[in-house]
Amino acid sequence: MILHELLSYDLLRLIWWVLLGVLLIGFALTDGFDMGVGALLPFVGKTDEERRIAINTVGPVWEGNQVWLILGGGAIFAAWPPLYAVSFSGFYLAMFLVLAALILRPVGFKYRNKRPDAAWRKRWDWALFVGGAVPALVFGVAVGNALQGVPFELTDSLMPLYQGNAVMKLLGLLNPFALLVGVVSLTMLLTHGATWLSFKAEGVVAERARAIGSVTGPVAIMTFLLAGVWLAFGIPAYHYVAELPAGSPSNPLLGEVVREGSWLTAYSLRPWIAIAPVLGVLGIALATLGLRKERAGWALLASLLGIFGVISTVGLTMFPFILPSSVQPGASLTVWNASSSHLTLFIMLVCTVIFLPIVLGYTAWVYKVLWGKVDAAEVTSNPNAY
Template structure:
């Protein structure tokens, strides 16, 4: 089957699509995770917690589509990444899955009984369902930047040689996890400021005043650590951009400062870290001026800047190996076949606009705020 697009271009398009899907997940499902992680702190009574829960209750399932799309894209477009990641990060991803399962269960069961202990248990379950994924996703990115301990043999079989979950919880991995956690909880707080009334909204705005500058400081610290403390990866023998997906056809090495090389070669890429630093500060300022809608948009741009910074810094690497740098997986040697990428591209161009249109319709239909009086009038509602 002959495609209309060169293999090299298809691989680049799917690298961009992967970034778009990760950003979409972080922006859309990120505020759900952030609200859940903030639940014990912004809502102190049962009515206040119902206000917070009802702000995300009608939309969280639709937002989780972005997680499914992202995982599906990795599985179909980057099977080598899928195999290596789910082997190396198995325990961490299992932990994420276990806590994400708590979210629908918590929504379904919390309001079934009026018993305070029953509801408190599910409130903490919802808290865990927001805290753990927000932290672990950042830890995973932190470990990608440092390199993952795997090898690839002549039969292209991936052998992970890491030590498990606690090895991932290294100092830089934990810093990246904190960046993710504070970023998503601030995003969630801005959503609460936009969608709720009363004390929940007031506490959410108070969190933004602290969370946004702390997130910027942590992101800047992580950037300095990457620049001066973590060797990057560079190709020493160029990969064949339109050749077969065989990581062993290239050569690569760890080099100090290599993660900064793209900013010298392509100065426009500095826009990503600039947005990652400036947009959260803009959100902080807009929130202080009581403009929650534009503050929420600015927060989303900041998330895009942070994820984009990781992507453009590492390009063309997707999953570097710290045991055998030449076995690292890159955009040019870890993808599916040209035909597969083309068929998936056609399907994506058809269905992604439908997802976007549906998402826009839902949020427009459910626009408005939720007050304590609203949930008190609806004692028999699901949430």
């Protein structure tokens, strides 16, 4: 238990905040191109053969990529129980919408090729479109609402309460700023899917993906910058009135939080975090350029960099806040007040140190084994192709 004593409670909280970011970024980097390909499917494939080429670029890996989402949800449940309770209860209908869309993906992949009927396959192609586009949009909408603050409050017993019924809560999430962030997420993942298709597909499918990505990339950059300006000058930030004592218990009601000033304050306090939005813009710009120059590998790597930068921008700008409250700022959930116990975080960290390298190693091995481009000959000759 010596190591347990050396790792302070606040250090473990910080480590788990970073790990949560790693899991969410890992999900966006891997399952992100799955969703992007699904959302692009009706537009990059005009014939059944072309759509099969697009589907089979992600067919061997899409199930494994969803591990990151499961790990992220598990990490929130175990490391940040109040965050899990507040977010899943407040975003219930939005979560249900995402899950329903995600359920369409495995069903679409598995059932699409069961019948040769063109109408049957077209319906499942649109199901795959919904399974890719809807989660990409809704995840961004959720982030946009987190940046503004969510209308919840906590009772003295830390029970979360929301204003309005479930339908009103869902409609409240669909506000202009959140929808703008949703467009950032959607166009970013469309560009990511386009770079993947450019890298993995052959022929006209790759050409159409490059053409679409060359448009969605600049849109992602412009909406990202617009959202940044709006956030900086149109949405009040959250601040602690006084820093919490080191090792404070996880109780959001202990600290005093005010909602005032600008989120830009974070960049004056920690200037080094400006590298995140720079990487976001630079990465997507280079991905767009790579698509236009037909440099598929370059475009895919740049897209990965751009997604890393965009998601890191959100986390670093909000730090230490994770889910602020717009109606009771003092109930806002932060890195310092919403975690599990010291011992729980330590045991989870030990498990992560053991098992995360196994997940990474297995994932790398799968991608290595399934390396190579997909063309018409592959999907017609391979009995295991979708």
